[in-house]
Each structure stands twice: as C-alpha cells, then as structure tokens.
Amino acid sequence: MIKFTLNGKTIETDAPATVRLLDFIREEQLLIGTKEGCGEGECGACSVFVNNLLQNSCLIPIGSIEGADVVTIEGIMESEQFKNLDESYSHAGGVQCGYCIPGMVMASAALLSQNPHPSEAEIREGISGNLCRCTGYNMIVDAINLAAKKGDGLWQKK
Amino acid sequence: MNLKDISTSVPRKDHKGKVSGQLPYISDVKVENMVYGVLFRSPIAYGKIKSIQLPDLPEGYEAVGAEHIPGPNYVKIIKEDQPIFANEWVNYIGEPILMLVGENLDVLYRLLDEVKIEFEEHQAIYTLEEAIKQKSAPGVNMANYEFGESLDTITSIELKAHQIIEEEYDTGYQEHVYLEPQGMLAIYKEDEIVVQGSMQCLYYIKNALVNALDCGDDDVRVVQSPTGGGFGGKEEFPSMMACHVAVAAKAVKKSVMLVFDRSEDMVVTTKRHPAKLKYRTAIDREGNILSMCIEIFLDGGANVGLSSVVLQRALLNSAGVYKIPHFHAKGYVLKTNTVPNGAFRGFGAPQSFAGIESHIGHLSKLANNDPLEYKRKYLVKQGDPTITKGNFRDPILMEDMIEVLLKSSNYKKKKQKYHQLNQQNQRYKKGIGTSLFLHGCGFTGSGERDHIKAKVKLAKSKDDQVSLKISNSDMGQGILTTLSKIVAKELDLPLENVLYPYPDTKEVPDSGPTVASRTTMIVGKLLERAAKKLKAQWQTGVEQEVTEDYVHREMIPWNEKTFTGDAYPAYSWGVNIVEVEVDTLTGNIKLEKVFANYEVGKVIDDRVMKGQIDGGLAQGLAYGYLEKMTSKEGKIQQKSITDYGPPTSLDVVSIQSKVFDNPYADGPYGAKGAGELTLIGGAPAVQAAIEDALQIPFQQIPITPEVIIESLYVREGEQG
Amino acid sequence: MAEKIIAYRFDCLDQTLSQLNKENCAIIAGGTDVMVMYKSRRGVPPKIPKPIVFIDHLSELKKVYQNQKDLHIGACCTYSELLGNPLIPIVLKKAIKTIAAPAIRNRGTLGGNVCNASPAGDTLPLLYVYNAKLLLRSVKGDRIVPISDFIQGVRRIQRESNEILVEIILPSVLDDGAHVIFEKVGNRNADAIAKVGFAGYIRLNGDGIEDVRFAFGAVGPTMIRSVAIEKMLLGRTVPLTDSDIAQVVAAFDKIIKPIDDQRSTALYRKTVALNLLRYFLSMKQYQPT
Numbered sequence A: 001m002i003k004f005t006l007n008g009k010t011i012e013t014d015a016p017a018t019v020r021l022l023d024f025i026r027e028e029q030l031l032i033g034t035k036e037g038c039g040e041g042e043c044g045a046c047s048v049f050v051n052n053l054l055q056n057s058c059l060i061p062i063g064s065i066e067g068a069d070v071v072t073i074e075g076i077m078e079s080e081q082f083k084n085l086d087e088s089y090s091h092a093g094g095v096q097c098g099y100c101i102p103g104m105v106m107a108s109a110a111l112l113s114q115n116p117h118p119s120e121a122e123i124r125e126g127i128s129g130n131l132c133r134c135t136g137y138n139m140i141v142d143a144i145n146l147a148a149k150k151g152d153g154l155w156q157k158k
Numbered sequence B: 001m002n003l004k005d006i007s008t009s010v011p012r013k014d015h016k017g018k019v020s021g022q023l024p025y026i027s028d029v030k031v032e033n034m035v036y037g038v039l040f041r042s043p044i045a046y047g048k049i050k051s052i053q054l055p056d057l058p059e060g061y062e063a064v065g066a067e068h069i070p071g072p073n074y075v076k077i078i079k080e081d082q083p084i085f086a087n088e089w090v091n092y093i094g095e096p097i098l099m100l101v102g103e104n105l106d107v108l109y110r111l112l113d114e115v116k117i118e119f120e121e122h123q124a125i126y127t128l129e130e131a132i133k134q135k136s137a138p139g140v141n142m143a144n145y146e147f148g149e150s151l152d153t154i155t156s157i158e159l160k161a162h163q164i165i166e167e168e169y170d171t172g173y174q175e176h177v178y179l180e181p182q183g184m185l186a187i188y189k190e191d192e193i194v195v196q197g198s199m200q201c202l203y204y205i206k207n208a209l210v211n212a213l214d215c216g217d218d219d220v221r222v223v224q225s226p227t228g229g230g231f232g233g234k235e236e237f238p239s240m241m242a243c244h245v246a247v248a249a250k251a252v253k254k255s256v257m258l259v260f261d262r263s264e265d266m267v268v269t270t271k272r273h274p275a276k277l278k279y280r281t282a283i284d285r286e287g288n289i290l291s292m293c294i295e296i297f298l299d300g301g302a303n304v305g306l307s308s309v310v311l312q313r314a315l316l317n318s319a320g321v322y323k324i325p326h327f328h329a330k331g332y333v334l335k336t337n338t339v340p341n342g343a344f345r346g347f348g349a350p351q352s353f354a355g356i357e358s359h360i361g362h363l364s365k366l367a368n369n370d371p372l373e374y375k376r377k378y379l380v381k382q383g384d385p386t387i388t389k390g391n392f393r394d395p396i397l398m399e400d401m402i403e404v405l406l407k408s409s410n411y412k413k414k415k416q417k418y419h420q421l422n423q424q425n426q427r428y429k430k431g432i433g434t435s436l437f438l439h440g441c442g443f444t445g446s447g448e449r450d451h452i453k454a455k456v457k458l459a460k461s462k463d464d465q466v467s468l469k470i471s472n473s474d475m476g477q478g479i480l481t482t483l484s485k486i487v488a489k490e491l492d493l494p495l496e497n498v499l500y501p502y503p504d505t506k507e508v509p510d511s512g513p514t515v516a517s518r519t520t521m522i523v524g525k526l527l528e529r530a531a532k533k534l535k536a537q538w539q540t541g542v543e544q545e546v547t548e549d550y551v552h553r554e555m556i557p558w559n560e561k562t563f564t565g566d567a568y569p570a571y572s573w574g575v576n577i578v579e580v581e582v583d584t585l586t587g588n589i590k591l592e593k594v595f596a597n598y599e600v601g602k603v604i605d606d607r608v609m610k611g612q613i614d615g616g617l618a619q620g621l622a623y624g625y626l627e628k629m630t631s632k633e634g635k636i637q638q639k640s641i642t643d644y645g646p647p648t649s650l651d652v653v654s655i656q657s658k659v660f661d662n663p664y665a666d667g668p669y670g671a672k673g674a675g676e677l678t679l680i681g682g683a684p685a686v687q688a689a690i691e692d693a694l695q696i697p698f699q700q701i702p703i704t705p706e707v708i709i710e711s712l713y714v715r716e717g718e719q720g
Numbered sequence C: 001m002a003e004k005i006i007a008y009r010f011d012c013l014d015q016t017l018s019q020l021n022k023e024n025c026a027i028i029a030g031g032t033d034v035m036v037m038y039k040s041r042r043g044v045p046p047k048i049p050k051p052i053v054f055i056d057h058l059s060e061l062k063k064v065y066q067n068q069k070d071l072h073i074g075a076c077c078t079y080s081e082l083l084g085n086p087l088i089p090i091v092l093k094k095a096i097k098t099i100a101a102p103a104i105r106n107r108g109t110l111g112g113n114v115c116n117a118s119p120a121g122d123t124l125p126l127l128y129v130y131n132a133k134l135l136l137r138s139v140k141g142d143r144i145v146p147i148s149d150f151i152q153g154v155r156r157i158q159r160e161s162n163e164i165l166v167e168i169i170l171p172s173v174l175d176d177g178a179h180v181i182f183e184k185v186g187n188r189n190a191d192a193i194a195k196v197g198f199a200g201y202i203r204l205n206g207d208g209i210e211d212v213r214f215a216f217g218a219v220g221p222t223m224i225r226s227v228a229i230e231k232m233l234l235g236r237t238v239p240l241t242d243s244d245i246a247q248v249v250a251a252f253d254k255i256i257k258p259i260d261d262q263r264s265t266a267l268y269r270k271t272v273a274l275n276l277l278r279y280f281l282s283m284k285q286y287q288p289t
C-alpha cells in the first residue's frame, strides 16, 4: 500500500510500486493536465511538483513517493499564482499548440516561487527542461517576465 | 468587433483550455468499449514476406492485417504505392505489417514480441548517394521534372565563360518533434466509424478512409482533436494511422486507439527530405553570373507520398529570390529503403534556399563582393519573370526590408568589428550572415482550382452566433483566433459570438487541407467574402447559412508538363541577419543575435504573427546547425529527443523582428501566407554567419560541431 | 497479467542493508537512470528484473559535511541540494549545472551518477581529478575504494550486491589551492548528453607544478586518466613550453580511443578532447579555484 497526497487529497493505492506517477495521475486519477511527450525525462510535458519541487512524473515510480505531497496543474488551477501566469501567458502570447503549456506553467511556477524576480537567463534556465516546438520560447520567456512583474508579492517565498 | 486595425492582437480563443491543460488531446480521450492498437513493424529494409506466425491470442485480443481491409490495400495520397498493412513486400524498417488490438497495452507489447515473420531479404538501397547511382534502375526514380533555358544555349554560354563553378550541397533530415506524438482513435458505431485525432487535413483522411473501407461518404466521419503541433508532420502521415484504426475498429467492432511512443514517432513517421543539390554556374571575369544549371535529388524514402509535390516546390524555389540569366533546373525524387519522407514546414523550399543562398554566397567571394551586396544585384523586382516564365506582378519590398535590417542590426560595422576581434581571439570567432528568401503562398500552380476547390460555410444561429464551417485545423498556428477574427470584424460581431468548433467532416465542407501557407490567404479570403455576403442578408434572430467557393484568379496558366506559368498566386518575403560565435576548440556554435524582417501582405494578428516568426525561426536556425538525424542501414539513429537535439530555451535568443505591410488584393485584409516563410531563412543565415566567423565555405547543413572541427582540421593540414 | 512487483522502502539504512544482504535488489535512488534504462513503451511500467529497494529518502545518505580537509557528500544528495550547499566546490557546481535541466536535477543524485557508471556521466571527470573515494557500506561493515577502481567499464562497477554507496569523499578538496576546470561538450545547451567531457586540475608552488591531473569523459568506456602522463609534468614551470605541451598531448593521443555513435564521431571526440587539454595546458597563469 502506497500513501501520498495528490492535490491535497490523500491517496492510498495498491498499484505496483513501478507504476509511473504520470500513468497514475492520468489513468487512475483521470487528470489530463499532465501530458506525456517523451516518457523519458526529456520534454517536461509531464512536470508536477513533488514536495514543492519540479519533477518529471514519467520518471517517478510511485513506490518512491510514499508520504510525499504531489501537485499537478489541476492542483494549482484555482490559485492566484496560476491566475497571474494564465494572464501573462495570454498577454505575452506564450501559447500555441498548448501541449507543452501545462508543464511550462508548472516550471514557471516552480521558478517564480524560488526566485520571484528572475533575470532572462534565469528564466531560460528555469524552463530549459521543458521542450516547446511551437513558440521558440521567447514569448514564454516574456510571459514569465510579465508574471514576475505583475505578480509582485504573489511569489514571495513562504 | 471594432478593431481599427485587424493586426491588433486579441486573446487566443483556445487559451483557457490550453493553459490549464484541460483541453483534451487525443491521448486524453477515453471512450466506451475502447481497445488499444499496437503495430508490428518490419524489422528489415527490403524483402518479401514469406510467412506470418501469430502467437496464441488470449481472449479479447485480435490481430488485424491486410486481409481485413475492405477496400484496396493502399493509403490514398497521390500514388497507390503505400500499403496500409504490408503483406507482400516490405520497403523500410518500421513499415506496418499488422496490428494487434486488445485492452491491455502490457499484454499487447508482449504479444508483439512473439509475432514471428519470415522474410526473404533483398538488397536494399540505404542512401541517397546509392539511389543516385542507381537512378535508372526500375522503381528508383519516383518523380522528376526539368525546365528552363535550353541546354544548348547554356553550353554555348559556358564555352565562352571565364570560369565554371561547380558545387554540391547536402541537406539532412529534419524531424518535426511536434510535442504531441501522433495519435488516432476510431470510434466504432453500427452505422459509422468516427475517426478522431491529431491532424492537419481532415479530408485527406476522409478520402483515404472511404477508399480503404470501400464505403459510402456517410459511413465515415473525421473529427479533429486539439492538435499538439503539426509542422507538416500531421499532413499526410495521419491518413495511414486513420486507416489502421478504422480497419481495426471495423474488424473487431470496438473503438481502437493508436498513440505513438516518442521513439516510435521519431523512427517511423515522415521527415524532411534529405537532399543533394548540384550547382553549375558560368561566371565572367568580374564574377557576374552568366548561366546556372541546378540538379536536385530528394531522398523520397520508401514510397512517394507527397514527395513529387515537395520536389516541385524545391525546384520552383531553386533560384531563390534572384533573377538569374539563362537558368535551367531539373530534379528527381529517388526511392531508398528508408522511412518515407514527407511534408515539413517549407515543403522543399528550405533545402533549395539553403543551397542557393550558400552557392550565391560562395560566388560573391569570387566576385570579391560582400555577399549581401552581390545578392542585391540579382534580387528580383516587380514585373520580373519567374524562372517558370510566370510573373512577379505585385510590389516587392525587399530593398526596403534589407535597408531597415542593415540599420537595425548595424551589419556593416559589426562585420568589420568581428573581423578585427577574430584576429585577437584564438578560441572564439564571431560572424554575421544574411539570408534573403520568399515563399510562394498556397498550392502550386492550379492545385487550388483543379484539386482542392475549397468551399467554406458560415452558419448563423437564432441567437446570432456565427460558426465557421471549414475543414482546417488549428494545430497551434492560431487560425482558430485569426479566422474567427476576420469573420468577427467583417460582421462587426464580438469575437465570442464567432465560433469555430473543432471541425468534423459531417458538419463542414471541404475547405482544403491545412498546409502550404494557404489557410489565411485562401480560406481566410473565402471567409471574408462569406461574411460580407452574410452581412448583406443578415436577419437578426434567424438561422442563416452562406457558402463561398474558391475563385481562381487567372494569371499565366500553370502547366505542370512544361513547368511554365505562374506557380503561385502570390509570394511572401523575408530577410534574416544572424550573428554567431563559434568555439574553435569544440566547434560549438552560440547564437548571439537574430534580426528578421518579413512581408506577408497584411498581418491578421500581431501576436500570432510573432509566434510564427519566433517558432519558425527557431526551427529554421536549428535546421542549419543543431538538429541532426541520420540513418544507417535503413535505421534512424536518433530515437530520442535529446539525441536529435531540437533547441531548448537556452539555445535560442530573442529575435528582433518587423513585419512590413504590402496588402495583397486576393487575401483577407491583404494577408498572404506566413507560416512556412519564417522557417526558411534560418539555416542559410546561420551558415553565412558561421562562414563569416571561420572564413571557411561549407557545402552542407546542418553544420554541426563535427563538421566544423573536421573543416578546421583540414584547413590546418592545408596550412601545414 | 500484472506480475507481482516487490519493492522495499525502509525507514533507515540498516534495515535497507540487511534486506540487501538477504536478497539481490535493484537500488533506485532518484531513478532517473533506472527508469529510462528499463523503460517500457507508452502506458506500461518499466520492467525491472529484480526486487526494488528505494533509497533516496534515507537521511543517512543525504549528509554533506567536512572532515578535516576532506569533503563528504552523501550519495543520495540530489543535484539541486548540492547546488544549494556552500561546501560544494564551485567548479563541481558548474559541472552539475550542465546536467539535464532543473526537474532532473531535483531528482538525480551524485551517487546515482557514480553507480550508473556511464562514460558520459558529467560529474565523473571532476570526481576523477579530485581522486574521489567511495564509502561503501554493507551489513559486514564499511570499505573505501578509489573511484577509478570502483568504475570498471560502461555501467560496470565493483559493488557487491549487499553494498550501498554511502558517501563520495573528496580528499583535501577544501584546502587545496588547485586550479580546477571542467568543460562539457554537448549537442545543445540543456538536456544534452556529453560528447566530450574534460576536467583539468593543476596545483602550483610558485611557478612549479606540484600536482596535475586530467580526466576525459565520453571518449572511452570509462573516464580516461593517466597518472603516468601526469607525472611527466611534475616540477615543470608554467607557462609550459610548447614541447612539453606537445608531449602530453601526444601521449593522450595514444590512449584516447573514442567511438562513433548516434551522438558524435570518434574523430570529433578525440580532436576536441585534445583541443581542450592543449588549451588548458597553454594557459598563461592558473589561479586557485
């Protein structure tokens, strides 16, 4: 039996320990915001937070997250921080096909919570594991920059 | 909607669902009674299937193959050479032979391993080089065209010329790496099969299904799912997947889902054609061009698919943006026993532009001229003939665009400065380079009139909402927003009152595929006209419908046989300037600055346009130096994203771009095509910048660090 | 048809060790190598052929501390944890920053990089020039092995099946005054696997070379290091003469034998490895890092 929290909800499961967190989220919990782009840690579409840290859920066997706090995009969707990112992405034009975007938003949130006023280089570094094939990244970088500016105070370290 | 200028950006209509991840892509969909399909693929490059031995299939698991196809066993594209399930010959590693379907993927993968197929292997052709050598062997030449000045005339010019310059130029594969892997679902119903998935061309798929299922028009329906990137990779390829799932669904009477793993996607789906381009140019004493002959060879892969059309575009762009005296070109698509190549943003043009920009750049050296100055001497002007005896009838703003870019990039000063710096810095060398390019908008020649015959519909509901009924896909490029915006502005409706549901062939007429930079210009124009018509007959609170059909503007008629006439109704234009720094110890290239000017008639939405510029350029630049895919004995070597190497956020830099207005009469608000154009100038500008930094000419893209180190090594050897 | 998966996750190291003593298990730390190595196709869990033991939560494996001048790094420290730790040498941090991208660095561990023993492991060239020692523990006790003995080939290590790597020890690193550099050559600027890695280490006494070490990654089955070649330079003064440099480069030219693969060519790897070496040797001055 493996026990952890997912978006604040306690999960107890007897799924095999090797099941990928990604599959658990998508297939068992039917949360579709976490996407699969590569299944080997190379694209970031499956990004989630584990204990507040950005991680690739395709590389996590659920047996290893006993007791952990897991948050997917659905878990932050109602937050002020998400709203800030949502508006900034819209304003800066950071979204095209959208497949990378939930992962990108998770990476953006992870970055801003650690570093509320990142430089351009720090932003690029922060999303460097999130592949986007449509945008060439620049408008996403602009979006994060804007979120940092408009979200003054929101992203202060807790 | 009351925008003073159509270009003013509006929020994307699909933003909410995408930013929250709640918009379901095909792999997010589950339907009742759904099973998965997995494909057994040929492990050999060329041979005959002798026998197929299936493992014992547990209950609920079935095998589906050629014998289950109600219609003929080929994917309807252009020629009938692509089997749905190969059952006699296999022509490449990865070619689908049969599908296993069942509920559990784990079980399916295990069963796949137990399928045993005996082959009689035959000698395969693995490389374009080999195919060129065997060009006249039966079946190798899949398509060819030739046009231009007579060879007799050219020979007599060459005889009198000061020098004949011959160059050979090679371009590599490019993989789309749309972030959403290919996926297709066939929903089984008693009286119809609904095929839903990630796609660009609904009616291509529909036609392929009607053919494969040998059924009536109403027995199949194709619905686009939100599509996570296409770039041409979801142009013709999904037709095959659609046939797979539909045939399987019919056979097992269940809904069948087929979604690729990334590595499967990288290995078996279509790619940009590797090409060889040969240039033979006669010049006079001053380095002026007297004549030019070009030969283009495209590696078609195992079946022709759309390759002949790709070759046409490659040839039509073979002279770049230049008016070359006495020009002659011919080209071939050759068969190799490798994964079939197909559509990719630019569609043959990127290869040609890389080649011609490189060649003209090298000629400029012989003329002792700055490459850009030399290129400007030959730049086409309004009224000039095209290489196919068509006409550049609209104004061309290239001179202005170049001037503005030279100023904003400070090109001349920088070029000098870098040459000085490079004297001092042994390790790092800086360079700056340019590219000039165009893109013919829409289908080649009379394609729109003869093949596509686009039709659009606008449907107004009682509550005065207007729906776009067209078969075009938003795959990220933004037409959901831009096309809605055209209609909203025309009808003076709020954008929310204009709807553009994901298209379903049951609901929408065939407005053509979402390809060839045609959607905004052609479909957008039809929508604009339809909206005008609707406005004229608008009755509040009443359901109304209007349709519009494509009208061909007759110019110089296109003749595919002689390859003459106006190949395109209009052209979009671009200039790029790129700065790089090359590490001579490692050959690594750092992009430093990118400047880009474009002319696309009229921008329909500034933000969407910038997205096309930044995304297209990232792909185009990477095509020139970063992304490398190779095939060895018929096997793709780079099976993961990392091994292939598309750019990350740390590999691109911000791009200073500007778009010039030059409204085109037959485009909505003057708009022409923009989606492919932005990719084309990237690679040649990167090459020019690298050459400027190292003062070494290159004859290929991508110019990887491996290529650079080898060239430096050779140069060192030459200098002793 | 789901098979039974056996997996352990104990609260402390001792229990983990005693289980390992009973049963040959697959150890998973961050899992960033294991999950890829045993990956199945889409939708199916990886197929790991042994019972699994998770160790990345064990606090005994997450300590970083100084013991005299030696630095002890817990095997299960993630890269992100090390980046945030002031004891970790700057150049090692620089190497860590070249690894993958933030999400992987939040999971991948230093111990995993060592035990995975990939020729492209990015911390390995530096660990080799630091003369890293590995502390291995089993129910039978501890043993300490130099990293160059522990790693024997591509994914081959000298670990008994009942042992866990507990610490990576960098002897004397905290007060050493050496100039140390690291260069990674990959196909792009993030999420890249090394095509060539190079670490150089030089310690001077005045102008004279007191100690010098080089390690090359991704150009052979393991890191390439040669104490014999290094010795040729002891006592020489910097800047080195052209002939000294040429001699060292020629000596490495003989022993570096890379391969062609999907990422690069043998010629490239060798040329670049030697270029980086030559560049390091040609520096006019060296400052303690």
Ligand SMILES: Cc1cc2nc3c(=O)[nH]c(=O)nc-3n(C[C@H](O)[C@H](O)[C@H](O)COP(=O)(O)OP(=O)(O)OC[C@H]3O[C@@H](n4cnc5c(N)ncnc54)[C@H](O)[C@@H]3O)c2cc1C
Pocket (backbone or CB within 6 Å): A040, A041, A042, C026, C027, C028, C029, C030, C031, C032, C033, C034, C035, C036, C055, C075, C076, C098, C099, C100, C101, C104, C107, C108, C109, C110, C111, C112, C113, C114, C115, C116, C120, C121, C122, C123, C159, C163, C164, C165, C166, C191, C192, C193, C194
């Ligand atoms: C997308 C991606 C990018 C990557 N990029 C890089 C890169 O740029 N550079 C690089 O060097 N690596 C890279 N890696 C590889 C990997 O992240 C590193 O090697 C990482 O350090 C492995 O650590 P881990 O804890 O995840 O190892 P695991 O996968 O948990 O383990 C790796 C191996 O070590 C064994 N092991 C782990 N810890 C111990 C221990 N304490 N005692 C005994 N045995 C142990 C395991 O049994 C296994 O055999 C990348 C991986 C991915 C998925």
Ligand code: FES
Pocket (backbone or CB within 6 Å): A035, A036, A037, A038, A039, A040, A041, A042, A043, A044, A045, A046, A047, A056, A057, A058, A059
């Ligand atoms: S799906 Fe996990 S990183 Fe790509």
Ligand code: FES
Pocket (backbone or CB within 6 Å): A094, A095, A096, A097, A098, A099, A100, A101, A131, A132, A133, A134, A135, B179, B228, B229, B476
């Ligand atoms: S928006 Fe398409 S991959 Fe990022």
